[in-house]
Amino acid sequence: MIKAGTYLLQGNEACAEGAIRAGCRFYAGYPISPSSEIMERIANRFTECNGAFIQMEDEIASISAVIGGAWTGAKAMTATSGPGLSLMLENIGYAIMTETPCVIIDVQRAGPSTGQATKPAQGDVMQVRWGASGDYQIIALSPWSVQEMFDLTIQAFNLAEVYRIPVFLLCDEAVGHLRERCVIKDDVEIINRSKAKGKPPFGQDGDDLVPPMPSFGEGEKLLVTGSTHNEWGFRKTADPLVQQRLVKRFSDKILLNQEKIIKTEGHFLDDAEIGIIAYGITARASLKAVKVLREKGIKAGLLRLKTLWPFPEKVVGELSARVKKLIVPEMNLGQIVREVERVAECEVIKISKVNGEVMTLTEILKELQTHIRS
DSSP, X not given: OOOSEEEEEEHHXXXXXXXXHHTEEEEEXXXXXXXXXXXXXXXXXXXXXXXXXXXXXXXXXXXXXXXXXXXXXXXXXXXXXXXXXXXXXXXXXXXXXXXXXXXXXXXXXXXXTTOEEEEEOOTTHHHHHHSSSSSOOOXXXXXXXXXXXXXXXXXXXXXXXXXXXXEEEEEEHHHHXXXXXXXXXXXXXXXXXXXXXXXXXXXXXTTTTOOOOOOTTSSOOOOOOSSOBOTTOOBOTTOHHHHHHHHHHHHHHHHTTHHHHOOEEEESOTTOSEEEEEOTHHHHHHHHHHHHHHHTTOOEEEEEESEEESOOHHHHHHHHTTSSEEEEEESSSSSHHHHHHHHOSSEEEEEEOOSSSOXXXXXXXXXXXXXXXX
16 A cells, blocks of 8 residues: 655556555446546555455446445445546445445546546436436535545545445546645545344434445345345335335435435635536636635635535525625536525626636636626
């Protein structure tokens, strides 16, 4: 394992190191820009830490293998980008239904379809939220730095283990390929899934609604199915009460714990009259814009979303009640802005960019100046 210390790392490399620190020992994936460096580093590093790496024939097989690896007791992950994520979505739904803890890294690139394979975007925000079928909740984290590619990867594994759910690290190409200082730490919090002999693996267990998870080979009688099932895994596809109870618990185990899950970061918000809500690489230019406006006497502030799903509607709603306007810059045509509009009490203005380039300080300032004057 790499020694604790300060390193110059690429974001994707830091992600791989975070996964290893979190205890990930199974990786199945298929190379796809701009996430391939994660797979390459994992493949090399797993030889040093007794991990199991396998390159699958495609993304469908990759997520299938990750689910299987998780049920053998391993902390498992894969990495992809938008087109590969599209192929994974049916089995991500299966992972949700079977309450399989795993981590999926989506290094977003400009789409739709093949799009621009090495250019940044933030266009998969709604895909990760609603891409699988049915009703469910998911967790998605958004790093803005190489350091957070390390830190939030560890957090993603911890959340997956605690809530028995697929967790997304939803970064963009610019952060994935950025190189900057990263502190690798030994004293990180590592959480492992709960286990309990003889208890139902799909039933409610305590106030957090998350049942213990046995692994295959531990002597438990495991039935794992994507069909509607009772607390012991038996198929109950014609039972409306079982379906209702199952789907409600899937949602409640996240929604009732969202205050523990959601993380945001505020900058200059105490007296702000203009609020910017941003995430990922766009938040870096947004913070610089806030500082420039402050120098000009304009009371601007930034709310950075580290958690995109579940959406931090309480924090956004409270901010909207204190400011005159909310500005939401995104490298898409407006995805998170719709969630902001849903809960905001003030005017909401979107800034969109979809040309495969990062949003710049100049572009944000130009838009802000227009709306500040209006």
